[in-house]
């Protein structure tokens with residue numbers, strides 16, 4: 001990656017510091033890769049906020065609030081590595097392949113995205129090259145530097161979607177390989193602390209398993225996508241509790257699989 005590409009993706013290690021800033025080399029990390037495709041709501045200034053208000057850019061349509069902070073806390077607990085996008089999913093959704101019609105969304109939860117409405121094929125290609133390819137490359141390099149790592153993508157979702165309240169608190173999502181999800185559900189037990197459901201509030205048919213398929217299933221690696229309801233990770237205290245809970249379940253599930 002060149003220097004300008006690196007600014008759109010950040011890699012954190014077990015000290016939750018970006019690599020190269022006093023953090024440890026990935027060779028010392030446990031084989032656990034966390035991924036946060038929707039970590040940031042940053043819209044580069046040249047996009048003029050995509051025609052959206054500051055309030056809209058702060059909302060869940062632009063990113064997954066709380067996901068990055070929770071994932072960073074999990075990185076510390078698990079001695080893992082985290083790859084996080086540094087740009088809003090409204091600029092490019094790093095959990096979508098370039099050919100997907102929602103990689104550069106025209107709308108999100110009934111809100112049209114003016115800055116994306118008349119995008120040309122050349123502009124699309126430029127966004128793929130500028131924002132998606134560096135993310136894809138960083139994640140590939142991270143996975144390839146470890147021996148058979150577990151891949152866990154960390155997301156958050158809004159408690160109310162299209163006016164409907166969601167009861168699920170943690171979603172455990174998987175595509176065609178459910179080995180790790182099964183272990184995770186077993187470890188969560190019959191009476192888990194949270195309302196945990198399989199493939200909720202999204203499912204593979206919603207196109208949300210791109211990272212899992214592209215980076216984990218293609219290599220036969222254990223994988224899962226964790227969706228956390230964002231009202232449960234809106235404060236530091238909540239994030240610490242959630243990170244400890246999820247990291248413990250990941251540890252226990254790994255023990256079951258090794």
Ligand SMILES: [Zn+2]
Nearest residue numbers: 038064155156
């Ligand atoms: Zn997400």
